[in-house]
Amino acid sequence: MEVETPVRLPTPALELHIDAEPSGASFLRTSPELHMKRLLAAGCSKIFQIGPCFRQGERGDRHNPEYTMLEWYRTNSDYTAIMADTESLLTHLALLLGRPGLGDGGGPPPWPRLRIEELFLHHAGWNPVESYDAERFEHDLIHKVEPALPRATPVFVMDYPAAAAALSRRKPGRERVAERFELYIGGIEIANAFSELIDPAEQRGRFETWARERQAAGAPVYPLDEAFLAALELGMPPSGGIALGIDRLLMVLLGATSLDAVMAFREWGD
Amino acid sequence: MAADYSASDFRKGLRVEADGIPYVISEFNFVKPGKGAAIYTCRLKSLIDGNTYVKNFRSNDTLKRPDLEERTMRFSHKEGDEDFIFMDENFEQFTLSGKVLGDNQYFLFEDCEVRVLYHNNRPVDVNLPTFIEKEILETEPGARGNTATNTLKAAKINGGFEIQVPLFINQGDTIKIDTRTGEYADRVLKK
Numbered sequence: 001m002e003v004e005t006p007v008r009l010p011t012p013a014l015e016l017h018i019d020a021e022p023s024g025a026s027f028l029r030t031s032p033e034l035h036m037k038r039l040l041a042a043g044c045s046k047i048f049q050i051g052p053c054f055r056q057g058e059r060g061d062r063h064n065p066e067y068t069m070l071e072w073y074r075t076n077s078d079y080t081a082i083m084a085d086t087e088s089l090l091t092h093l094a095l096l097l098g099r100p101g102l103g104d105g106g107g108p109p110p111w112p113r114l115r116i117e118e119l120f121l122h123h124a125g126w127n128p129v130e131s132y133d134a135e136r137f138e139h140d141l142i143h144k145v146e147p148a149l150p151r152a153t154p155v156f157v158m159d160y161p162a163a164a165a166a167l168s169r170r171k172p173g174r175e176r177v178a179e180r181f182e183l184y185i186g187g188i189e190i191a192n193a194f195s196e197l198i199d200p201a202e203q204r205g206r207f208e209t210w211a212r213e214r215q216a217a218g219a220p221v222y223p224l225d226e227a228f229l230a231a232l233e234l235g236m237p238p239s240g241g242i243a244l245g246i247d248r249l250l251m252v253l254l255g256a257t258s259l260d261a262v263m264a265f266r267e268w269g270d
Numbered sequence: 271m272a273a274d275y276s277a278s279d280f281r282k283g284l285r286v287e288a289d290g291i292p293y294v295i296s297e298f299n300f301v302k303p304g305k306g307a308a309i310y311t312c313r314l315k316s317l318i319d320g321n322t323y324v325k326n327f328r329s330n331d332t333l334k335r336p337d338l339e340e341r342t343m344r345f346s347h348k349e350g351d352e353d354f355i356f357m358d359e360n361f362e363q364f365t366l367s368g369k370v371l372g373d374n375q376y377f378l379f380e381d382c383e384v385r386v387l388y389h390n391n392r393p394v395d396v397n398l399p400t401f402i403e404k405e406i407l408e409t410e411p412g413a414r415g416n417t418a419t420n421t422l423k424a425a426k427i428n429g430g431f432e433i434q435v436p437l438f439i440n441q442g443d444t445i446k447i448d449t450r451t452g453e454y455a456d457r458v459l460k461k
Contacts, residue, residue, distance in 0.1 A: 017307045017329075057278035057329075058308070060300025138306040146303075166305045182304050192304050218330060 003047045005035035011225040015166065016210045019056040019219065021065065027222070028054035031243055032071055033167065034228040037196065040075055040239050041231035048072035050246065061258040062188065062248060064266065073241035078195040079168070079179050082240040083156055086183055086191065087111060090154065090249075097253055102185055107153025114149075115159045117177075123148045129176050132163040146187055154185045167203075168194030183244070185252045193242035200232035274332040277310045285317070287336035288325075292317040292389045297324075317387060318394045337390050345382040356384065366393055373452045376431035377402050398449040403458055404428065405444050412437035422454075 012020035012027040013034050020027035032049050039047055053069045074081055087109035094102050117129045124140040149155055158181035162170050165178030179195035197203050207224050214221050250262040260266055275286055282298045297313035310327040317338075327333075343356040343364055354371060356364045366386065368375045370393050377398055378384075387395040409425035422434040425445075435445060435454045444458040 015305065017302070017305065058300065058302060059281075060298070060302075063300050063302060134307070138303050138309075141303050141306070142301055142309070164305060189304050 001044060001047050003036065003039060003044070003049050004051070005029075005032045005039075005049060007052065011223050014207050014210050014214075014222050014224065016213055020222065021054045021056045030055050031069060033241070033243065034225050036071060036073055036241070037236060037239075038228055038231040040073055040196075041234055041236040045075045045237075046073070061260075062251075064247065064259055064263060067248075067259075067263075068246040070244045070246050071242065073196070073239055075237040075239045077240040078238065079158070079181055079193050079240050082193045082242045083111075083113065083181065084109075086156075086193070086242065086244075090185075093249075094253065102154050102253070111153050112150060112155045113181075114155055114157050116145075116157055116161070117159065119145050119148075119157065128161045128164075129159075132161045134163070137161070137164065146184070146189075149184050149187050151186055154183060154190075156181045156183055158182075165197070165206075166192075166194070167197050167206075169197045169199070185249075188248065188252055190249055190252065191242050191244035193240065196236070196239045196241050198232060198236045198238060200229055203232055204229055274334050277308070277327045277329050277331050280310050280312055280327065280333075285336055285338055286314070287334035288314065292336040292338055292387075292394065296322060317389070339388045339391075341386050341388065343384060343386060345378045345380060345384065347380075354378065356386075364393075366396065370394070371396055373431070374398055374449060376427060376429045377404065377447060377449050377452075379404075400449060401446050401455060402449055403444050403446055406435070406439060406441055409435065409439060409441050412440060 007029050008023050008026045009029050010026050012030050015030070018030050020030050031053055032051060036047060036049060048071065050068060050070045052066055054066050056065060058065055072085065074085070090102055091109060117127055120126060120128050120140065124144045128137045149157070159171070160168070160178045160180045162176050162178050165180060168178045168180035171177040171179050181193050182189050183191040183193070197206070204224070211221050211224070247259055247262050251257075251259055254261060256262065275284065280295060280298060282295055284295045286293050286295060293314040293316055295312045296315040299311040300308065301311060302308045308329050311324065312327065313322050313324050315322045341358060341364070343358040346355045346357050348354050352368045354366045354368065354375060356366060358364065364386070371378075374396050379402065382398065382402065385397045386393050404427040406425045407427060410423060412423065421437050423437055424432050425435045425439060426432055433447065433452070433454055439445060439457060444460070445454055446456040446458055447453070448455045
């Protein structure tokens, strides 16, 4: 079912490294995630939305402060079902565009599922799941792991350190690992997905940690989205969900290296 | 003094100051790994000597806003060994030293228009018209009929400044010089 959720919000999703664009006393959404999860808690089971999202200060070859996001969610499900969805959708899109597949040489599904632990041990020589260091993790991800990812086919990079879980749940039976994946095509990150965190206490704890860290870093701190937390209290079924950048997907489908190729208006003035 | 630039202000073409040196951001890249912190990769090009280096910045990093001013003026005359006198359109007089001008001091001619970049009211860079014309005051006679441009010989222009020219250039000829490189560009044919 296609849904529409508000674009202008009193409480943007609180994340460690995402800044919202103020709009009067409110903010433009950085993602429709929290509202879509409220719909899942209210009884919707399979929902999607395509719409604009805004992130302050994100501007580069692969970023634009306003862009188009596709998000979809499934209840009674997890991130493995979302991987299969992603394979079906993107293979279909590639066919519509008259391409045999995605990546350099095609690559029919299933696409490789690469665990971050093994990628880091192999290409960076350490295991971020066992001992996490955010700065080192991000540095090595950009400089060692991403450049080594296969190009011939899309790949799922999965099972992030729990400290980089964002809004994903920790793996039952292995709590150091978060059930999160990122889709990479041609070495470029296209989508981020979770087995959704549905535990209200843990969710509140993460929001509070990010609020403290944002405050310490001098970043704006947004109020907690109590309506979302209340929906989790009422009960949200186990779910899988994904956020996919439409502009970046078009960019890689066209073989371009900059969003300039797919966005008509990329002015730098603010 | 205006506020510093924060990393989110960085973009290609922005003029900034680091360690007391004015730079222009000549290349800019924004990288942000999923859910991670932003990294701003900048190539900084010195506005003084043109040297470049690459530096990564995080969101909380800042760079100073440089106090820069560009003035257009015309060359008037030289005083003594080192002082070059210029006038702007309001006939205000400016003095630039040979040290600031570098090789450009040999390419000046009367009324030559120059653009001078001042950093903290100190002249740091001088731009001349891209091509200027100079007469060859001294050079060995070239081999007759040799029109090759790939063999060069030394020639002197005013001030004794030596420049490499093709063999067919003779004393008394006028040549075109590219002021960006200080190299011979072309021969100016006499009318």
